[in-house]
Amino acid sequence: AKIGVSMAKFDDNFLTVLRNGMIEQAKGMSGVELQVEDAQNDVAKQLDQIKNFAASGVDAIIVNPVDTSATQAMSDAAAAAKIPLVYVNRQPVNVDTLPDNQAFVASNEADSGTLETKEVCRLFKEAGKKEANVYVIMGELSNQAAVQRTKDIDDVIATPDCSFIKIIDKQTSNWDRDQAQNLMTNWLSTGKKFDGVIANNDESAIGAIQAMKAANIDMKSVVVGGVDATQDALAAMQAGDLDATVFQDAAGQGAGALDAALKLAKGEKVEHKVYVPFQLVTPANIDKFLKKN
Amino acid sequence: MPDISTTDIVLKTENLTKRYGGVHALEGANFELRKGEHVAIMGDNGAGKSTFVRQITAVEQRTSGQVWFDGKEVNFAGPIEAREAGIETVFQNLALADDLDVPSNLFLGREKVLFNLGPFSILDRKYMRKATEAALVRTAVKIPNLSNTIRHMSGGQRQCVAIARTATFASKLIIMDEPTAALGVQETAQVENIIRTLKDNGEPLILISHNMRQVFDLCDRIVVFRRGRIVANLRKENTDGQDIVSYITGAKTGEAELAA
Amino acid sequence: MPDISTTDIVLKTENLTKRYGGVHALEGANFELRKGEHVAIMGDNGAGKSTFVRQITAVEQRTSGQVWFDGKEVNFAGPIEAREAGIETVFQNLALADDLDVPSNLFLGREKVLFNLGPFSILDRKYMRKATEAALVRTAVKIPNLSNTIRHMSGGQRQCVAIARTATFASKLIIMDEPTAALGVQETAQVENIIRTLKDNGEPLILISHNMRQVFDLCDRIVVFRRGRIVANLRKENTDGQDIVSYITGAKTGEAELAA
Amino acid sequence: MAQTSHGVGGVSYDARKRTWPAEFNVFLALVILVVIFELIGRVFLGDSFLFNTRSDVSGLFNEARLQIIILQVSIVGIIAIGVTQVIITGGIDLSSGSIVGATAMIAMSFAQVATVNGNPNPKAMFLAQGWTDLPVIVPVLVAIGCGLLAGLVNGALIAYTRIPPFIATLGMMVTARGIAKWWSKGQPISFPTDSFAAIGKGLMPVIIFLSLAVLFQLIMTYTRYGKHCYAIGSNEDAARMSGIKIANHKILVYVIAGILAALAAVVLSSKNLTAQAGMGVMYELDAIAMAVIGGVSLSGGRGSIIGTVIGALIFGVIISGFTFLRLDAYYQEMVKGVIIVGAVVLDQWRQRMRALRG
Amino acid sequence: MAQTSHGVGGVSYDARKRTWPAEFNVFLALVILVVIFELIGRVFLGDSFLFNTRSDVSGLFNEARLQIIILQVSIVGIIAIGVTQVIITGGIDLSSGSIVGATAMIAMSFAQVATVNGNPNPKAMFLAQGWTDLPVIVPVLVAIGCGLLAGLVNGALIAYTRIPPFIATLGMMVTARGIAKWWSKGQPISFPTDSFAAIGKGLMPVIIFLSLAVLFQLIMTYTRYGKHCYAIGSNEDAARMSGIKIANHKILVYVIAGILAALAAVVLSSKNLTAQAGMGVMYELDAIAMAVIGGVSLSGGRGSIIGTVIGALIFGVIISGFTFLRLDAYYQEMVKGVIIVGAVVLDQWRQRMRALRG
Numbered sequence A: 001a002k003i004g005v006s007m008a009k010f011d012d013n014f015l016t017v018l019r020n021g022m023i024e025q026a027k028g029m030s031g032v033e034l035q036v037e038d039a040q041n042d043v044a045k046q047l048d049q050i051k052n053f054a055a056s057g058v059d060a061i062i063v064n065p066v067d068t069s070a071t072q073a074m075s076d077a078a079a080a081a082k083i084p085l086v087y088v089n090r091q092p093v094n095v096d097t098l099p100d101n102q103a104f105v106a107s108n109e110a111d112s113g114t115l116e117t118k119e120v121c122r123l124f125k126e127a128g129k130k131e132a133n134v135y136v137i138m139g140e141l142s143n144q145a146a147v148q149r150t151k152d153i154d155d156v157i158a159t160p161d162c163s164f165i166k167i168i169d170k171q172t173s174n175w176d177r178d179q180a181q182n183l184m185t186n187w188l189s190t191g192k193k194f195d196g197v198i199a200n201n202d203e204s205a206i207g208a209i210q211a212m213k214a215a216n217i218d219m220k221s222v223v224v225g226g227v228d229a230t231q232d233a234l235a236a237m238q239a240g241d242l243d244a245t246v247f248q249d250a251a252g253q254g255a256g257a258l259d260a261a262l263k264l265a266k267g268e269k270v271e272h273k274v275y276v277p278f279q280l281v282t283p284a285n286i287d288k289f290l291k292k293n
Numbered sequence B, C: 001m002p003d004i005s006t007t008d009i010v011l012k013t014e015n016l017t018k019r020y021g022g023v024h025a026l027e028g029a030n031f032e033l034r035k036g037e038h039v040a041i042m043g044d045n046g047a048g049k050s051t052f053v054r055q056i057t058a059v060e061q062r063t064s065g066q067v068w069f070d071g072k073e074v075n076f077a078g079p080i081e082a083r084e085a086g087i088e089t090v091f092q093n094l095a096l097a098d099d100l101d102v103p104s105n106l107f108l109g110r111e112k113v114l115f116n117l118g119p120f121s122i123l124d125r126k127y128m129r130k131a132t133e134a135a136l137v138r139t140a141v142k143i144p145n146l147s148n149t150i151r152h153m154s155g156g157q158r159q160c161v162a163i164a165r166t167a168t169f170a171s172k173l174i175i176m177d178e179p180t181a182a183l184g185v186q187e188t189a190q191v192e193n194i195i196r197t198l199k200d201n202g203e204p205l206i207l208i209s210h211n212m213r214q215v216f217d218l219c220d221r222i223v224v225f226r227r228g229r230i231v232a233n234l235r236k237e238n239t240d241g242q243d244i245v246s247y248i249t250g251a252k253t254g255e256a257e258l259a260a
Numbered sequence D, E: 001m002a003q004t005s006h007g008v009g010g011v012s013y014d015a016r017k018r019t020w021p022a023e024f025n026v027f028l029a030l031v032i033l034v035v036i037f038e039l040i041g042r043v044f045l046g047d048s049f050l051f052n053t054r055s056d057v058s059g060l061f062n063e064a065r066l067q068i069i070i071l072q073v074s075i076v077g078i079i080a081i082g083v084t085q086v087i088i089t090g091g092i093d094l095s096s097g098s099i100v101g102a103t104a105m106i107a108m109s110f111a112q113v114a115t116v117n118g119n120p121n122p123k124a125m126f127l128a129q130g131w132t133d134l135p136v137i138v139p140v141l142v143a144i145g146c147g148l149l150a151g152l153v154n155g156a157l158i159a160y161t162r163i164p165p166f167i168a169t170l171g172m173m174v175t176a177r178g179i180a181k182w183w184s185k186g187q188p189i190s191f192p193t194d195s196f197a198a199i200g201k202g203l204m205p206v207i208i209f210l211s212l213a214v215l216f217q218l219i220m221t222y223t224r225y226g227k228h229c230y231a232i233g234s235n236e237d238a239a240r241m242s243g244i245k246i247a248n249h250k251i252l253v254y255v256i257a258g259i260l261a262a263l264a265a266v267v268l269s270s271k272n273l274t275a276q277a278g279m280g281v282m283y284e285l286d287a288i289a290m291a292v293i294g295g296v297s298l299s300g301g302r303g304s305i306i307g308t309v310i311g312a313l314i315f316g317v318i319i320s321g322f323t324f325l326r327l328d329a330y331y332q333e334m335v336k337g338v339i340i341v342g343a344v345v346l347d348q349w350r351q352r353m354r355a356l357r358g
């Protein structure tokens, strides 16, 4: 079977693992041909890729949506061409009205920031803090994961349990380690006392860690949280710099999406929604994740 | 000063001065031009002749001084205003659009249109082409293909297009900065004819030229610039080439006042 | 044809032809220049004079024809090669870098350096400034501030810089395309002096000019272009201004062969 | 020798030997590209790029592919029309992609429905104000207003402060992207009304693109506006001395570019049924590349809308061709860069040959 | 009136009335910006932007802030040096950001350690080949090689095919980004050796940036290379007719730009201890903006490295100032755009005043 895959972007660590999970899976099967395209974070490009797949007559399409609210048009395009469609990693807005030959495999983004922030909150309490000041490093502001994870932080801090946490400032690093490093250094130059950094992703968390280390700050005295559980992050956690991150089963999602697509291509029925849960990673359970992502 | 609006003075400058950084290119120029008069401006290279023209036509803003034109004091904000007030100029650097063809250049800024739809007016291309051919015939220049862009014209062809443009549109004052410098024998003769026609029609003109014969042939009065100053202002009848040269070179000095 | 390397012919073209699309700008030009000879090229605007120069100096590639220079057939790939072979040219459009000052322009492409470090050689700025002043004095032009950029020079000042550049460096052939067009009385006289000096030194020269007096003053032979063709080739002694004009205008036709 | 003397005479002129229009080269590049894809397809994949090889579909051509080739470049193509006239005047517009983003966000928030599947629209910006289910003209006018405003700022900056267009529009690029993110604080805006959704449905983007292209080709060729664009791009000083009102003209040029970007935003968000702050990133570069591939000179004064349309088609063929060849996505970008350069090299090479040989 | 006659005489010339160097305007913009931040800080936050207000640190100035202002622009600044000389020759380089990305990936894969925290390095590209723990000179040379190659391709395309630099470097931009993604198939490359990590540590990036800036300021002012850059940018035809070997010179210019981008990549990946395919996105625009803010003319022939350094500092002050003021992230981009434009407007305005008043 010919399967067309449109990924939101290629130069994203997490999505790369997901994509490779899919490719690995396909290699093990005979007669499965994957064609993976890079939408370069452009909704319109992605929609056009689906139409190009249709013009090439693929048997099924897997989409890792750039923008989960743009999926209606994609579902329509695939339905018009009578080609099965599977969304992966990001939950489409039209999830409840998907046609029969469409499905999605995703995680609930609302969990990631929540798990992260709750762990940070727990660590503060463990250290006996009555008051904790944190900096928040956001991802790209036009990205929904960044918006959602930031909202998760606000939501957790709004609960009475963690209301002792105060956000000094939140700024964006555009997911980028260098920008996070510069941002953190700028914050350090204000001389404000702070107890932790909550970042929307691991790269930003690592950037902040590097900046703090350059300023000779004792990493034991600060709590740093990230999301993604990348190899770099796990190494940073082993080194005692990073305190919390959140694992999302990228490879599992990729493989699951391919499975669903193949079944739909054969005309079989599959579940409309498959949730793959996020998992919190701490020094305590890190060994479980070292070989993943 | 006398009420300028009642006299027959077309253009008058007082103390016109222009500095570029430390370069004093033009210093206190007092100049008058009367109705129907043709005045020549001569002078060394770098004497400030073109600078003088650029101040009058507001291509640059003067450092100080005043200008009266057509009966009232003027402070043009730019060359457009000068042109709208009635000053047509052939600049030394020609001011042609290299990528446009000859008719487009001739009518640049005052295209003939079929319908008026503001900026989106439809051009009357046929008319402009015909009118261009007619205008160029007057300058005797030969241009093999009018649709070629100005970029591909010879030096003299470019100059003739610029002159044809100035001569085609009615105006109150014509200024020509070395119009025949690049022209051949025939073309020069034709352009001189054009200037004579203007004289007959009573249109005033300022002619900048290094050509002594031409100046004595065409003009009533000669103004000499030297080192940014007007050093002589002489009626043609009261002077000769030798005299002018000595003012240009500085052999004679002191502002020579007009006899008449 | 005779073995050119043994004769005293510096430059020879045979059937030199250049077309721009449908425009036949130059048609089968046969031209010879001998050692120490000064030849003038005259002709209408657009007659193909500058085109002729551009083919010889390889600013453009010719459509057909052959060129011999200094004893051998040449096919320069560009103006650099022509210059390296020994042809110095004052182009009609001057070829100056607007944003550089006068010394930089004069020495452009052959800067004097203190140490040779390849492209990163250190410039000898003092020397170049001094040499520039000396070169400009020969042209009699006045430039108030040598550090001003060429952009801010008057038409004649620019032309003098270009001429000074050509006259400063030794060469086997000098070509000047209307060098005095923009020059004042004094400057023209000086440039004519420079040309006379070249004559005395036996350096051959091609002078394009519309100025009949100048041509008869300075040159040994006059070649007339008309509509892209060479229509006359006359020794100065065998002709006069009237004659030349009739060739230029086409009143006389047929290729006038050289008497001598 | 059939020679005629045109214009007002002079050296002989052979009217039969006309020079090719510059667009011809670009068209040639397009054809070469299509033939290459067709050949590779036939030889290596046993499939056809342009022709129909499926039994379940009728027709000579692979119509789905022909459609997507032009459909996928229609939106950037609309921007490229505006960018073309900007470049012809000697300017550049880096802000068009960001204007698309900001305009899409703002316009879409006036095109939302009140209820989705029976529930209140979770993404509606102005639910509280009741500004939902508005007639389609409202978001379109809002978009045009946004584009006009952005263009006005660009144009006024360039015309009055004389800063380089590169900087003025770079500033607008950063600012408009900021506005796009700020408008809904990064949230996408979705669920438009059916009438708004109709704008970008099916082949509508293509129709809009081609109509605008024809309109502007006529404007650039036959009106005073077009003539002045070329004049300013060719020699701004000359144009000024000739009495063209440079400032007014430039402002108009950038306003038109802004409005076209805004129209592109409307079509884009309608086609995708959503607006998000990241929309239109890098569109400005694609639009400029389309224009330049189509023969528009970045130093101003030369080019045409037809050329730009062909340039856009080259882009479309490249994208579809890659998918058709199932080229690994990693190689696609590399090859795309090479093809962009190749198309311009071919054009340049033919022009030079012409100039040299005469 | 003290008037002296300079040069070779002519109209009177007042040498005392010298014109300001163009860089002065830019420096003024920088000072104004700093003063604004200082004032806003004092008035609204009760804190100082530049001066030390902390009791636990000694010194008059807030040294941490002074450092970060320049540190955070050092890497783009290195690129901007190369871009400046490209723009002075009348070109443009859109590929520098992508060259950073591709070079960082390739160089970093030769700078990896074999074991991390006792385990084999999970990210090592060449673990199998045993190319780990190599001396620092290897990745640096590899990087320089990459930059040289990219610059050579840019330069050769521009010099020999005569396509506009915008297109040649746009092609390289797309291609090099493709290479960056393809090199490790999207995976980041991390865990460099300590000696490699030392390159970007602490204030090293600042030192590298400023040394290169001084070197190139001297080259542009005092060598034949610099003179020819200005000549070509000023009038390419004139430069050609004057016998400058345009093709060779242009290639050299783009090669230098490529190498500087590669050095920036080394510093960047060393500073971040990782290389990622997305590194350097948009750096090219920031670098160009720094140059233009610093007074480099996009039409070529005018500008200086000093100006670019001041332009870079303006960027640094903006970024740090925003964080200092705790400006909402959504507004930052909008305001950044406005400030970029404002800096250039100020410069242009002063130049015009000077030209008009004389």
Ligand SMILES: Nc1ncnc2c1ncn2[C@@H]1O[C@H](COP(=O)(O)OP(=O)(O)OP(=O)(O)O)[C@@H](O)[C@H]1O
Residues within 6 Å of the ligand: B020, B021, B023, B024, B025, B043, B044, B045, B046, B047, B048, B049, B050, B051, B052, B092, C142, C143, C144, C148, C151, C152, C153, C154, C155, C156, C157, C182, C184, E010, E011
């Ligand atoms: N923009 C400028 N900046 C600085 N100096 C300038 C500028 N424009 C002209 N100058 C200087 O002012 C002086 C007068 O120049 P102008 O062009 O008026 O001379 P001109 O009399 O027209 O000479 P020509 O006969 O050669 O055309 C010259 O020395 C010139 O170098």
Ligand SMILES: Nc1ncnc2c1ncn2[C@@H]1O[C@H](COP(=O)(O)OP(=O)(O)OP(=O)(O)O)[C@@H](O)[C@H]1O
Residues within 6 Å of the ligand: B142, B143, B144, B148, B151, B152, B153, B154, B155, B156, B157, B182, B184, C020, C021, C023, C024, C025, C043, C044, C045, C046, C047, C048, C049, C050, C051, C052, C092, D010, D011
């Ligand atoms: N690049 C070009 N493309 C098309 N036509 C050209 C080009 N260059 C020159 N021509 C045409 O060729 C003819 C000869 O031009 P050329 O410049 O040789 O004239 P010229 O004799 O030097 O005239 P002038 O005395 O005015 O300088 C002219 O008709 C001109 O329009």
Ligand SMILES: [Mg+2]
Residues within 6 Å of the ligand: B049, B050, B051, B092, B177, C154, C155, C156
């Ligand atoms: Mg002058």
Ligand SMILES: [Mg+2]
Residues within 6 Å of the ligand: B154, B155, B156, C049, C050, C051, C092, C177
């Ligand atoms: Mg000529």
